[in-house]
Each structure stands twice: as structure tokens, then as C-alpha cells.
Ligand code: GTP
């Protein structure tokens with residue numbers, strides 16, 4: 001806030017004759033730029049919070065069970081252009097309030113796990129935390145999309161403590177296995193390069209791959225569970 005006031009004052013000092021019109025436009029522009037920076041800052045902080053929560057869970061699990069459930073974590077902030085495009089698609093004026101109330105995926109956290117049961121363990125451990133509020137859950141593993149896409153999606157909100165205020169900020173969390181991520185990454189590349197919706201054969205083969213991958217995921221999980229039942233060899 002102080003930053004904005006200071007910059008406005010600087011503008012006042014540097015403008016000459018006929019300044020009112022120019023000044024008005026410049027102030028609007030400055031307001032929107034600073035507002036945007038503040039808006040994005042909140043989402044960037046939400047990403048940090050959620051990222052740390054998953055890192056903590058991974059560390060705890062590693063110590064307790066000598067196995068790390070998380071293979072990698074990827075985060076992304078929606079770009080200004082994508083935010084404006086999505087608001088235009090929704091037909092809603094892109095004010096700060098409208099953006100905050102209508103977009104759930106400005107902050108994105110993708111967690112890649114080893115096994116299917118790790119996905120649910122992590123989702124439960126996250127949503128049980130008393131500062132996390134679960135807004136929406138989409139289980140595309142139990143109910144895959146018609147094209148074969150699998151992943152667990154959570155929309156959550158997390159409180160962010162700033163110097164003088166606290167704000168609940170929403171984020172989209174996608175949790176999937178390495179195998180599901182492999183399929184989704186390649187499908188995304190293929191889909192965005194060409195008009196796949198016009199190639200029925202490609203759609204069917206991609207779906208076949210997704211189902212095969214799901215079968216492999218299931219088998220790998222069964223193997224691990226069997227190994228868990230076998231007693232560990234005493235170390236030398
Ligand atoms: P958006 O408006 O795209 O945010 O979709 P939505 O609100 O219907 O959400 P949904 O949970 O279905 O999907 C959100 C995100 O999941 C997308 O932005 C992708 O990252 C991922 N996703 C969903 N469906 C697919 C798919 O068929 N293929 C791939 N590769 N990714 C997908």
C-alpha cells in the first residue's frame with residue numbers, strides 16, 4: 001500500500017501542465033499493476049506453504065517408513081495473460097475480487113508419487129491439517145476422464161499471514177503417480193500440437209495406453225505391498 005502511495009506522490013511531483021488527464025491514466029495503470037503484483041504475491045505464498053507441507057510429509061514418511069512417497073513436486077503460477085483469457089472465457093470482468101472468487105487454479109501444485117496409495121495418503125494428510133480447507137475434490141483415478149486421464153485434484157484454501165493481515169488463498173493441487181504423469185505430459189504435448197479431437201484412432205490409442213499404464217501402476221503397488229509384508233533383512 002505504501003509503495004502505491006509513494007509512487008503516486010512521485011508522479012504528482014514529476015507532472016507538468018495539463019497533467020490531470022495523463023496523471024489519471026497513469027494512476028489507473030499503476031493501480032492495476034500494483035494490484036496485480038499484490039494479487040499474485042498471495043498465490044505465490046500459497047504455493048510456498050503447500051509445497052512445504054508436502055515436503056514435511058515426505059520427510060516424516062521417509063524417517064518412519066524408510067521410503068519417500070513423493071518423487072517430485074512442481075509448482076506453477078498462472079500467467080497474467082492466462083488469467084485474463086480465462087476471465088474473458090467465463091464472461092466475467094477481470095476485477096481483483098472477481099478473479100479471487102472465480103479462479104481456483106492461479107496457484108498450482110503438482111505432486112508426483114511413487115504408488116497409487118501414496119496419493120490418497122498424502123491427500124488425507126494434507127486435508128486433515130487444521131489450517132487447510134478442502135473446497136472441492138475430483139477423483140479422476142476412481143473416475144478417469146473419457147480420454148483416460150487419471151489424477152486426484154483438490155481445490156484447497158490455506159491461510160497466509162502477512163505483516164498486517166491474514167488471507168485465505170485458494171490453490172489447485174494435483175496428485176498423481178509417475179506413470180499417470182508420464183501419460184498426462186505426453187498426451188498434453190500431442191493434444192496441443194495437433195487437432196487430436198479429429199483423429200479418432202489417436203484418441204483410442206491414447207486411451208489404451210492410459211489403461212495399460214493404470215494396470216502397471218496397480219501391479220507395482222501389489223508388488224510393493226507384498227514386499228512390505230516380507231520382513232526386512234537384518235543389516236550386517
Ligand atoms: P480448467 O478450466 O482447465 O482449469 O479445468 P477444470 O476446472 O474443468 O478442472 P479439471 O480439474 O478438470 O482440470 C484442471 C487441470 O487438470 C488442467 O489444467 C490440466 O492440468 C489437468 N487436466 C485435466 N484434464 C486433462 C487431460 O485430459 N489431459 C491432461 N494432460 N491434463 C488434464
Ligand code: MG
Pocket residue numbers: 105
Ligand atoms: Mg486450469
